[in-house]
Amino acid sequence: MTELPVTTYFTRWRELPLGDREIIEGFVDPAHDQPSPVLARAIARWPGAHYWENTPNGRTLVLVSEDRPPRERWLVHVLLFALTLLSMTVAGATFAGFPANWSLPSWEATRIGLTFSLPLAAILAAHESGHYLVARRYRVNASPPFFLPFPAQLGLLGTMGAFIRLRSPMYDRRTLFDIGVAGPFAGMIVAIPILLIGLAHSGTVALLDAPLAHQVIVVEDWHLLLGDSLLLWVCRAIVGAHGTIALTPLAIAGWTGLFVTCLNLLPLAQLDGGHVTYALFGERQPWIARFFWLLLIPMGRLWQGWWLWAVLALVIGRGQLGHPRLIAPERPLDAKRRMLAWLAIALLVLTFAPAAIFIPA
Numbered sequence: 052m053t054e055l056p057v058t059t060y061f062t063r064w065r066e067l068p069l070g071d072r073e074i075i076e077g078f079v080d081p082a083h084d085q086p087s088p089v090l091a092r093a094i095a096r097w098p099g100a101h102y103w104e105n106t107p108n109g110r111t112l113v114l115v116s117e118d119r120p121p122r123e124r125w126l127v128h129v130l131l132f133a134l135t136l137l138s139m140t141v142a143g144a145t146f147a148g149f150p151a152n153w154s155l156p157s158w159e160a161t162r163i164g165l166t167f168s169l170p171l172a173a174i175l176a177a178h179e180s181g182h183y184l185v186a187r188r189y190r191v192n193a194s195p196p197f198f199l200p201f202p203a204q205l206g207l208l209g210t211m212g213a214f215i216r217l218r219s220p221m222y223d224r225r226t227l228f229d230i231g232v233a234g235p236f237a238g239m240i241v242a243i244p245i246l247l248i249g250l251a252h253s254g255t256v257a258l259l260d261a262p263l264a265h266q267v268i269v270v271e272d273w274h275l276l277l278g279d280s281l282l283l284w285v286c287r288a289i290v291g292a293h294g295t296i297a298l299t300p301l302a303i304a305g306w307t308g309l310f311v312t313c314l315n316l317l318p319l320a321q322l323d324g325g326h327v328t329y330a331l332f333g334e335r336q337p338w339i340a341r342f343f344w345l346l347l348i349p350m351g352r353l354w355q356g357w358w359l360w361a362v363l364a365l366v367i368g369r370g371q372l373g374h375p376r377l378i379a380p381e382r383p384l385d386a387k388r389r390m391l392a393w394l395a396i397a398l399l400v401l402t403f404a405p406a407a408i409f410i411p412a
Contacts, residue, residue: 100114
């Protein structure tokens, strides 16, 4: 018997060629929307991914295929990761009192530096891999993570983070949301255990703290206070930490993981938070972005880095704070994803550190 194409079982459907991708979307005949055995076999023959959506007009099936997987320059990604790991290891050694030389002076310095660089690399890799793997599940043309090394002599952490490039347009809110939220959730799964273990091995010091900062690190002759967040207070309570604590390199990596998550969840432009809020609120997202952007201006009195992020948000958005439109923005998120979106917003609140990094008076 000749097998019929998937579109045979649609009441209405449309096909969208998007460069190297093809998307077919349609309302499935109610007789087949469970799906029926014949439709299930037709879907199994589809050379790509598919997902279902429940809408007021019936069950919708979305099928995505690509001409060929994107070709990646994996050597570039591996080299950038290696350089970033090296610069973060140098940074980790400085937290233990070793000078920030352009090379590691001893095996002991390397060993201590790795207690910072390996956990932080794991957090960044989990975050960006979450984005990448979900993007590829939806056959979105996305690059593997680019890690950004930065000399420890010029920057505190030895890195400017990591990112992936989305090289094809987003189709609908579901795709955008799943890609956007996967990174913060994956990163936090790795960051919280690292922070808890690091806090448990950090000691209390006799140093005046600040109302919004009870963690201190020493970088050469500087004492730097790291800001509190609600989630950090919870983690401190779990391990029984009191007063001002001197963070170990491992704890600094965990604190950084929380703060990186906070920065990415700001609902601005094409940050992860911009993806999530656009998927949840649609055309209202630009107004939310403008409100938060204006909020960063007075927040800069607590930490001047908020002013930097206000500028970076405009750079990332090419002068716009709103999120670019999707191809098919009309379908809202389902109930499960709306709940996860509000959980992501709660995660922003929990990880927000108003006074992130400053030198005590």
